[in-house]
Amino acid sequence: MIANKTIYISDANCVTPLGFDLEANWKALVKGQSGIQFQEKYGNLSSIYASIIEDEKLNESFLKVSNENTFTKLEKMLILALHPIINKNKVTEKSVLILSTTKGNISLLENQELPIEEAQLATLAKKINTFFGFKTEPIVVSNACVSGVLAVSVAKRMIQFGAYENAFVIAGDEISEFVLSGFNSFQAMSSLPCAPYDESRNGVTLGEAAAAVYISSEKPTENAVAIIGDGAINDANHISGPSRTGEGLFKSIESAFKDANISKDKLDYISAHGTATLYNDEMEATAFSRSHIDTVAINSLKGYYGHTLGASGLLEIVIGLQSVYNEELLASKGFKNSGVSIPIAILKENRKKEIKYFLKTASGFGGCNTAILFEKIN
Amino acid sequence: MTTNYHISSYCKIENNTLQLNGATVLEMNDVLFPEFIKNASKTIGLEYPKFFKMDNLSKLAFLGAEAILKDNIDLENENDIALVFANKSSSLDTDVKYQDSISDSENYFPSPAVFVYTLPNICVGEISIKHQLKTENAFFVFDDFKPDFMSNYASYLLESGKTQKVLCGWVEYYKNEYKAFVYLVEKSGTIAHDKQNIQTLYNQ
Amino acid sequence: MEALKQELKSKIIEVLNLEDIAIEDINDNDPLFGDGLGLDSIDALELIVLLDKEYGIRLADPKQGKAIFESIETMAAYIAENRTK
Numbered sequence: 001m002i003a004n005k006t007i008y009i010s011d012a013n014c015v016t017p018l019g020f021d022l023e024a025n026w027k028a029l030v031k032g033q034s035g036i037q038f039q040e041k042y043g044n045l046s047s048i049y050a051s052i053i054e055d056e057k058l059n060e061s062f063l064k065v066s067n068e069n070t071f072t073k074l075e076k077m078l079i080l081a082l083h084p085i086i087n088k089n090k091v092t093e094k095s096v097l098i099l100s101t102t103k104g105n106i107s108l109l110e111n112q113e114l115p116i117e118e119a120q121l122a123t124l125a126k127k128i129n130t131f132f133g134f135k136t137e138p139i140v141v142s143n144a145c146v147s148g149v150l151a152v153s154v155a156k157r158m159i160q161f162g163a164y165e166n167a168f169v170i171a172g173d174e175i176s177e178f179v180l181s182g183f184n185s186f187q188a189m190s191s192l193p194c195a196p197y198d199e200s201r202n203g204v205t206l207g208e209a210a211a212a213v214y215i216s217s218e219k220p221t222e223n224a225v226a227i228i229g230d231g232a233i234n235d236a237n238h239i240s241g242p243s244r245t246g247e248g249l250f251k252s253i254e255s256a257f258k259d260a261n262i263s264k265d266k267l268d269y270i271s272a273h274g275t276a277t278l279y280n281d282e283m284e285a286t287a288f289s290r291s292h293i294d295t296v297a298i299n300s301l302k303g304y305y306g307h308t309l310g311a312s313g314l315l316e317i318v319i320g321l322q323s324v325y326n327e328e329l330l331a332s333k334g335f336k337n338s339g340v341s342i343p344i345a346i347l348k349e350n351r352k353k354e355i356k357y358f359l360k361t362a363s364g365f366g367g368c369n370t371a372i373l374f375e376k377i378n
Numbered sequence: 379m380t381t382n383y384h385i386s387s388y389c390k391i392e393n394n395t396l397q398l399n400g401a402t403v404l405e406m407n408d409v410l411f412p413e414f415i416k417n418a419s420k421t422i423g424l425e426y427p428k429f430f431k432m433d434n435l436s437k438l439a440f441l442g443a444e445a446i447l448k449d450n451i452d453l454e455n456e457n458d459i460a461l462v463f464a465n466k467s468s469s470l471d472t473d474v475k476y477q478d479s480i481s482d483s484e485n486y487f488p489s490p491a492v493f494v495y496t497l498p499n500i501c502v503g504e505i506s507i508k509h510q511l512k513t514e515n516a517f518f519v520f521d522d523f524k525p526d527f528m529s530n531y532a533s534y535l536l537e538s539g540k541t542q543k544v545l546c547g548w549v550e551y552y553k554n555e556y557k558a559f560v561y562l563v564e565k566s567g568t569i570a571h572d573k574q575n576i577q578t579l580y581n582q
Numbered sequence: 583m584e585a586l587k588q589e590l591k592s593k594i595i596e597v598l599n600l601e602d603i604a605i606e607d608i609n610d611n612d613p614l615f616g617d618g619l620g621l622d623s624i625d626a627l628e629l630i631v632l633l634d635k636e637y638g639i640r641l642a643d644p645k646q647g648k649a650i651f652e653s654i655e656t657m658a659a660y661i662a663e664n665r666t667k
Binding site: 427429430431487488489490491494 | 597598599600601602620624625627628631634635
């Protein structure tokens with residue numbers, strides 16, 4: 001049975017090229033810094049842009065958490081992201097770990113001597129689960145680029161259903177030649193740092209990151225948001241191209257608003273997907289317009305972090321919450337002149353603003369879309 | 379726990395056998411998956427050229443879904459059937475194939491048609507497209523079949539009003555080892571939608 | 583030229599997994615996309631890889647593909663002129 005109880009996000013953290021905790025990330029973002037850098041060479045690829053975490057810095061930080069050296073880069077990122085949250089919020093018998101990732105430890109396939117099972121997503125989840133002493137089986141959400149947003153939805157739904165008391169949601173993906181070459185073969189890589197919604201945009205810039213949040217039904221006393229609506233609806237149009245009509249995203253947004261039972265004019269901020277491909281950004285503008293939320297302040301954070309795939313949705317929720325708590329919206333980095341056919345209110349500079357209602361959306365391969373509405377509580 | 383929902387139809391594909399609601403529809407001997415699934419598609423009367431462009435995981439999931447949906451889709455109206463799928467090996471079988479295409483710098487030709495299938499939820503997209511299911515969808519990965527979770531998540535979608543029916547599926551494919559167990563959950567039907575029944579049907 | 587066209591048809595059928603379509607079914611001037619063979623955007627990307635892999639042709643701008651991949655005729659003409667292997 002679904003209990004009529006409110007579900008909250010009351011703690012959050014992230015590990016990115018801009019910093020290994022939330023505070024460092026926020027400071028860098030407010031200053032307009034980006035993790036995207038020119039990469040002379042990456043495997044067989046050359047002259048590309050990507051947002052990559054420095055191994056040395058990561059290892060140094062990881063030593064403060066554990067001196068075991070059996071972890072991959074992605075595992076270290078995920079553990080570092082979740083560690084401070086576990087310290088503050090106890091893992092109980094009915095806590096669950098939910099991992100959002102698209103490719104997990106895919107770079108292990110490069111080493112042909114390793115057993116292939118090492119690259120299984122469930123193996124990755126188990127490792128993190130054991131490290132933090134969870135008593136339940138972990139859940140892996142692998143739904144392309146909406147995974148990070150969908151994982152929060154899944155946590156909310158399963159807690160409301162009574163399956164768990166609380167959920168620790170983590171999301172992570174790393175840069176690998178696998179994904180770089182794949183996006184390249186799709187002719188989808190930007191020749192310059194990505195510029196979401198801009199007239200000059202010509203593709204994605206990839207990035208790597210990990211993010212983590214704590215979700216429960218306990219009413220929080222500090223900074224928190226309630227998850228008041230969510231939807232995850234497919235376009236049923238094409239496996240790699242977004243729908244021209246934005247059907248799935250439109251329906252996901254409508255589904256979230258229906259749950260929340262608030263009027264559209266109350267919405268204060270949209271953290272959109274904004275990958276900077278021609279079709280994705282255009283599709284989003286179409287869907288926002290159809291939902292009549294095209295005048296709401298909106299940004300894409302891809303200009304700061306690149307597209308971090310399965311991490312992106314959760315990372316962008318985590319940063320969006322900082323905007324809510326700090327009452328400051330961030331400029332949509334890389335945006336100068338509108339390159340979408342329907343005008344939307346893209347943030348050109350940082351702006352002070354009180355935010356009560358915040359919408360996060362994402363869309364991805366396979367025609368998937370997800371939208372979640374948050375309401376500021378404290 | 380009592381439930382208002384039922385499993386109205388189920389399909390299994392494993393060991394070169396296709397079963398629908400417990401009855402064997404096709405059984406073959408000594409063939410590999412590609413040949414078996416091609417025959418299975420003909421047996422159920424599928425005419426869909428895109429099927430042959432799919433990777434093995436998508437073919438498996440698509441056909442398991444098709445066997446059920448071909449008789450359960452209302453062609454006149456929108457069908458509110460959510461898709462909740464899961465497996466163990468994600469898209470690893472195709473991942474390995476794609477990795478092979480980029481591991482030799484002398485013969486480096488990454489294929490977009492292979493890369494697109496290196497996400498497990500593409501199979502859900504394929505099913506959505508065929509039947510125009512603009513509905514809730516999700517793909518999960520577990521180290522083995524989890525009737526508990528599948529039943530909880532499907533029940534949530536139904537009870538919350540997010541959907542009217544849910545097509546659930548366990549669709550595992552790795553190196554010619556495969557198993558699909560796909561079932562439709564809705565109000566009508568005779569088999570109660572609970573984790574014991576799901577486990578029993580899965581094991582049968 | 584005729585041999586190249588036959589070879590192209592056979593390679594396209596193989597690479598794009600065109601089930602139940604034989605070389606004889608493809609006419610030199612049939613449109614490859616849209617109503618013709620019904621190819622889509624991923625197929626177009628795959629044809630770009632085919633040009634590179636089989637004929638050593640790298641398109642500077644993927645948008646060029648549209649004109650080149652109009653039919654077997656246009657594709658063969660472009661390959662004959664630009665092939666490096």
